[in-house]
Structures are given as C-alpha cells and as structure tokens.
C-alpha cells in the first residue's frame with residue numbers, strides 16, 4: 151500500500167499523531183466551537199502534509215483518520231483517512247506550504263477576540279511586551295477571501311511574507327497562524343487570541359500606550375534568541391523569523407468534482423440541500 155520509503159512513513163505517522171492530538175489544544179484553550187478550526191502539519195522530507203477531515207467532531211479525531219495530501223492539496227488515495235473529505239481550508243494550507251518552505255504547520259480558528267479584530271478589519275497594535283516577544287510587532291490584517299479555494303492561502307502568504315508576525319487576521323473571517331511545526335502554529339493561535347483579548351480590554355478602559363520600535367526590536371530579539379532553552383524550535387529553527395518574499399507558484403485547488411472536496415458528502419445538511 152505504501153509508496154513511500156520507511157523514513158517518510160515514520161515521518162507521516164508522527165505528523166498524523168501530532169496533528170490529531172493538537173486539535174485538543176484548540177478546545178483546551180477555548181479557541182474553537184463545534185468543528186470551527188483546523189490544524190495541519192508538513193511531513194518533513196516529503197512534499198506532503200496532514201490535515202483533519204472536514205466537519206468531524208474533535209472527539210473523533212485520531213491519527214488514522216487524519217488525511218494525507220500533496221502540496222496541491224490533493225488527497226493521497228489509498229492512505230488511511232482518504233475515504234473522507236479533507237478540511238475546507240485544505241487548499242489554503244497547501245498554498246502556504248508550497249510558497250513558504252520554512253513553514254511546518256498551519257492553524258485556523260475562529261477564536262473570539264482575534265475574530266472580532268478581523269471583523270473590524272483592524273490590525274492589533276503592539277502595545278504589550280508579550281506581543282513584541284512572540285510576534286515582533288502588530289498582528290496584520292489579510293484580505294477578505296472566499297473559503298474553499300486557495301485565495302485564503304494567497305492572502306496569508308502575501309500578508310505574512312517578510313513580516314515577523316506568525317499570525318494574520320483574515321478580514322471578516324478569523325486568524326490563521328503559521329509555525330515551524332504544527333505545534334508551533336498552535337502556539338501562535340493560542341498567543342494571538344490572548345493578545346487580541348488583552349489589547350481589546352485595554353482599549354475599552356482607555357488609550358493604548360505604544361511601545362517604541364527599538365524596544366519592540368530588542369524584546370523580539372531576546373525572546374527569539376535567548377528566552378527558553380537552546381533546543382527550542384524557535385531558537386534552533388526558523389519559527390518566528392522573518393520569512394522574506396517567496397516565489398509564488400500557480401495555486402491549484404483540489405478537483406471540485408472529486409468526492410475528496412471539502413465537506414463530507416454523506417453529511418445530513420447535504421442531503422437536505424440536494425432535496426431542495
């Protein structure tokens with residue numbers, strides 16, 4: 151059944167386990183309701199990534215029902231989980247992996263405060279040290295984009311390339327985060343909600359006090375290069391480092407006619423729609 155070498159199979163198994171487990175962090179930190187968020191992880195050493203099935207309860211997520219895709223977002227037939235349709239945001243995640251080779255994980259949620267900033271189309275100003283540490287400046291807003299093809303991915307890549315922030319607030323939609331791994335992208339999703347909430351509450355109470363740019367730069371540099379342990383991915387890898395512009399490739403969404411397009415074909419809502 152396997153068409154990959156033993157090393158890649160081991161890597162796929164590890165990413166399946168990580169991605170399945172990390173969805174529990176989204177609920178643990180209150181970043182999602184129902185099935186409104188997704189995590190994916192790149193398979194090191196292969197042009198593949200793993201993402202969850204669309205609209206499936208987080209309680210049901212397990213390594214064997216995660217879905218393996220190529221970097222065009224096409225499901226790899228015959229692999230575990232391939233009988234279900236992948237996340238609605240598969241084409242967006244795929245676009246990010248194709249165009250940002252340093253990215254190892256992508257996360258999307260509708261977390262309340264970050265999504266409220268996205269609904270206003272307003273970037274979150276850098277007014278707390280935790281934000282300077284983690285994001286190195288403001289959290290930018292990305293364009294409004296329709297769900298289902300790679301336009302969200304284009305918006306993420308255009309906004310975050312060359313930007314310190316690992317989070318973008320997609321206008322009228324919600325946060326998407328990137329990281330050196332799926333776990334690192336989940337961390338960014340947790341942190342962006344935390345700062346969105348704090349800055350919102352601060353502004354409700356009075357004027358925000360900006361942090362001077364040179365202090366932001368120093369805080370960011372210390373957090374990325376000194377804070378924590380030398381073995382941390384942030385310090386040893388590319389997480390949080392400015393990505394720089396990447397060459398763009400032509401986006402290719404999954405085949406619209408395929409049963410592997412986002413959303414589960416047997417879902418009850420679909421049967422109802424079909425009857426209309």
Ligand SMILES: O=C(CO)[C@@H](O)[C@@H](O)COP(=O)(O)O
Pocket residue numbers: 185186187188203204205206236237238239258297412413
């Ligand atoms: O934002 C949206 C849809 O509005 C999706 O990202 C969210 O509902 C999660 O969808 P999936 O279950 O990953 O297909």
